Amino acid sequence: MTILIVEDEESISKLVAVYLKNENYAVSVCQTGREALSIINQEKISLAILDVMLPDITGFELCRYIRENNHRYPIIMLTAKGEETDKITGLTLGADDYVTKPFKPLELVARVKAQLRRATAYSSTGEDRLLTFKGLEVDIARRKVQLNGRSINLTPKEFDILVLLLENRGNVVETEKLFQDVWQEKYFDTSSNTVMVHIRHLREKLGDTSEQRAYIQTVWGVGYKIEG
Structure with missing residues (x-):
């Protein structure tokens, strides 16, 4: 399974990638929305982690693009602390979950596992x-x-x-x-x-x-x- 991480803060993306790799997930990391679009269109993604605030295309726009192009894999949004409107907007656009910054990497990994487990529950039966x-x-x-x-x-x-x-x-x-x-x-x-x-x-x-x-x-x- 490949996890897409779209996060412009390199320290965060590297840390999350390390924890996910320790769980034997393949990881694709990018720091801009345009990089993410290229990966979305070329690679088989199992789950996407999208930061709301990116330097070019917002995480919301990426979320909308993913859903409008019939990609059904789970999406987890990363939002700033206390931004309730970000959470509601992301869910409305088709995100499945959100994690508020700052967060513990193990919490995010747990949410990734839960989303993947749910997404494959029916197909595995x-x-x-x-x-x-x-x-x-x-x-x-x-x-x-x-x-x-x-x-x-x-x-x-x-x-x-x-x-x-x-x-x-x-x-x-x-x-x-x-x-x-x-x-x-x-x-x-x-x-x-x-x-x-x-x-x-x-x-x-x-x-x-x-x-x-x-x-x-x-x-x-x-x-x-x-x-x-």
């Missing part, structure tokens, strides 16, 4: 299931989604949320359970905001224009569900 519901077709093994015959490009987290809700169709999935199952992390009060951002983005892609016609229903104070 060999399942060949197709979930269908009101024009939606979700191919579990290939991690592809179609809506009325049209392909929908979802991020890994959006895909996992949709699968979880479809598998529990007719039942409410509590926000805490949804977060723990999809992110595989401990739930905190702020975790509900992370879930909310992903749900909103997923709804936009599914064309949910109103609560009455939406695939995904909000059960206020509890969680979310897809009606059976």
Whole structure:
């Protein structure tokens, strides 16, 4: 597996690369967005770590480019301490997780492992299931989604949320359970905001224009569900 690190502070990128190499990951490191674009278009990437602030192209622009070009691997954003708007923006554009600077390298490595574990969970089972519901077709093994015959490009987290809700169709999935199952992390009060951002983005892609016609229903104070 190859991890792409896009970070303009050489001391940080070198340190992260050392820790990831110690875990037997291959690493591609670059310090500008333009270098990153070249790697994204030429190499097979398993996960990308993107710093928000770069000297040319921002991490947000790279994140958008990756998703718009149908690359589905996990993205972890590196943000400055206290920049809540950076976190929300990154998640909205398709990032799967974020780490706030300064951070401990072992924490980042743990998050990398969690994201890769989640991304490969379905493919490693060999399942060949197709979930269908009101024009939606979700191919579990290939991690592809179609809506009325049209392909929908979802991020890994959006895909996992949709699968979880479809598998529990007719039942409410509590926000805490949804977060723990999809992110595989401990739930905190702020975790509900992370879930909310992903749900909103997923709804936009599914064309949910109103609560009455939406695939995904909000059960206020509890969680979310897809009606059976």
